[in-house]
Amino acid sequence: xxxxxxxxxxxxxxxxxxxxxVQKYNYNHIATGNMIREAISKNDDFSDKLKNIxxxxxxxxxxxxxxxxxxxxxxxxxxxxxxxDGYPRNLNQALDLEKLMSQKRIKxxxxxxxxxxxxxxxxxxxxxxxxxxCQRSYNIYYQDLKPKQENICDVCNTNLxxxxxxxxxxxxxxxxxxxxxxxxxxxxxxxxxxxxxxxASKSKEEIFAIIEESISDN
Ligand SMILES: [Zn+2]
Numbered sequence: 462x463x464x465x466x467x468x469x470x471x472x473x474x475x476x477x478x479x480x481x482x483v484q485k486y487n488y489n490h491i492a493t494g495n496m497i498r499e500a501i502s503k504n505d506d507f508s509d510k511l512k513n514i515x516x517x518x519x520x521x522x523x524x525x526x527x528x529x530x531x532x533x534x535x536x537x538x539x540x541x542x543x544x545x546d547g548y549p550r551n552l553n554q555a556l557d558l559e560k561l562m563s564q565k566r567i568k569x570x571x572x573x574x575x576x577x578x579x580x581x582x583x584x585x586x587x588x589x590x591x592x593x594x595c596q597r598s599y600n601i602y603y604q605d606l607k608p609k610q611e612n613i614c615d616v617c618n619t620n621l622x623x624x625x626x627x628x629x630x631x632x633x634x635x636x637x638x639x640x641x642x643x644x645x646x647x648x649x650x651x652x653x654x655x656x657x658x659x660x661a662s663k664s665k666e667e668i669f670a671i672i673e674e675s676i677s678d679n
Contacts, residue, residue: 462486462542463676464568466549466558468646469575470639471632472585473661474668478575479546481669486676489539492546496529497521527557540567552645571675572650575668577661579636586632589624592617598624 465482469475482488501508501515514521526548533539549555562569577585588602592614599614599621600606608614612621627635650656659671 462488463570464541464543464545465676466545466569466572466650467547467575468550468572468643469661470577470582470636470643471627472582473575473577474585474665475546475575477665478669478672479544481665482544482672482676486542488542488544489537490544490546491530491533491539491548493526493530493548494546496533497526500529523551523554523557526554527561530558531561534561534565534567540565543567545569549646550639551642552649555646555649570655572647572656573672573675574647574656574658575661576658579633581662582636583629583632586627587629590621591624592619593622594619 465488467475467479479488479490479492483490497511497515501511511521511525530548545558549558558569584602585600588600590599590601590608590612591597592599595614595617597614597616598606599608601608601611608621613619614621647656657675659668661668663671
């Protein structure tokens with residue numbers, strides 16, 4: 462299957478789409494966020510270094526992420542059916558990835574951008590609730606996703622918890638940063654003619670159907 466990059470802000474259901482690709486097509490899901498969390502949990506010199514960076518409120522820099530990606534691809538001997546998730550998030554990373562991929566003779570076939578307007582993303586992100594008992598998820602801003610009784614799980618009557626610690630202010634900030642950093646990345650892939658924009662307000666089934674159509678090799 463084609464190699465993909467997934468670009469989307471919070472609240473678009475990107476994670477769900479990646480899960481579907483893994484379940485249905487055996488995709489190799491490369492999420493740099495998970496990679497970093499995993500590396501931190503290892504308790505070696507490298508994890509200490511990462512911990513220091515994150516504790517000081519900085520982002521892990523592009524070179525370190527690139528090295529981790531390189532190691533991961535080599536260790537798992539990957540060249541096809543790859544989905545990159547959460548990377549590249551700026552133009553510098555896109556150029557890094559391009560270089561790495563050409564060294565390894567791996568082609569990025571398609572970049573999928575799940576586009577969502579800010580108001581919608583805000584509702585999806587801040588409205589989320591989940592049941593700590595049966596893991597069912599809800600959203601208070603959507604009629605069909607709302608719990609029948611406020612803050613109570615329909616299935617098991619457990620008190621619901623909020624999924625996100627975000628406030629409107631942090632959401633705004635993150636969303637604006639995302640747009641600002643991503644715009645040049647989108648332009649870059651647009652020029653390479655491999656950018657596919659999907660309207661994230663569609664249902665997850667509709668979105669996945671569009672993705673399925675786009676990833677088949679023929
Ligand atoms: Zn429940």
